[in-house]
Amino acid sequence: MTEIQILGVNAAVMVIAYFIVYPRFGGDDLKRIAWLDLAIGLMTLGILAPFNWGSENNYTLLPNWDVSWWIFAIVTYGVIELPLFTTYLSRRGLWSSYKESMREPFSMSALTSTASNKSVHKQLVDTKWDWMRKPKFMRRLVIAANLWMLGATTFLVGVGDNKWASLGLLHVAAVFIFWSMLRTSVRLITDARDEALDERMISQRNKTYFTAYQLISTLIATLLTGLMVFVILQDSGADGDGFNYQLNLTWPQVQALFWLIWGYIFMAPSMVMAWRESKRLSNKP
């Protein structure tokens, strides 16, 4: 790819993001926009990767300064985004909220809660999405999300070839759709800060995180055990030297494993809460 083509992809993504995605799905919620921005940024890299992966090409960022494709893509993405972002903030009168949100951007609470207090208050009284809060639907949603996560990961790891990279993007989109639906089904309680909840909800959220932690630990322990089994098998093979191992991964395989772990980190608390709520509501006389 040439510099112009990368700039073209970045510009096209920016236009879709700032004229369609952020106004519709982000609105005035800066935290949500930040997460959408991260997702879209990663998706852009995902679009560019199959065309550039392993390429020897260097891209001229500044005169006499050549960089690899991904550095060029990230830097130019930021440069194109800056005027659009500032215009978005000005048009919606969000500068004061933005400055406020930057005061404690790296606090633990800011990093772990992905729902603003305003969104949580809205969701707590919401009736529009009540069909997602029916016990049968919540149970099916949790099962579908798990089947998708494990099925899509197995498929992408299994096929391996880079021609399937575009399906990796579909997988990422599906992860975000499941995450969004699970969050809505539990009224954002799992992603809310303490001040947006009352004591019952805080207790319910905290119990949920205990189980979600066990779920994620099991997943990571399984992956690490798989890695250990792999190296032991390599050792026992004819080529094994007992010290060096070679693990070849393609882009779709890396994507699959990356989103398996991140997907569960995002979704596990809402999955646990939705499952418990479905059982509680089913047992209700």
Add this chain to the structure above:
Amino acid sequence: MGRKTREEEGRVANQVEAIRSESGLTRQELAEQVGVHYQTIGYIERGEYSPSLVLALRIAEALGAQVEELFWLEEE
């Protein structure tokens, strides 16, 4: 010595719903007075959630009752 399981623990019974109805308050009104979501009042009334001591005292105050009139331990 560990914490008893939920089944082993005595259930906290209550008559919040009865006293609230006598007071003519809705769940929403009581929830606003004590600073919780109205669903939480429903959870408490159905015995699905045992409130903290602070919340129990606030509910008692809002309903003009003694806390032990509202909540008691129901041993098996």
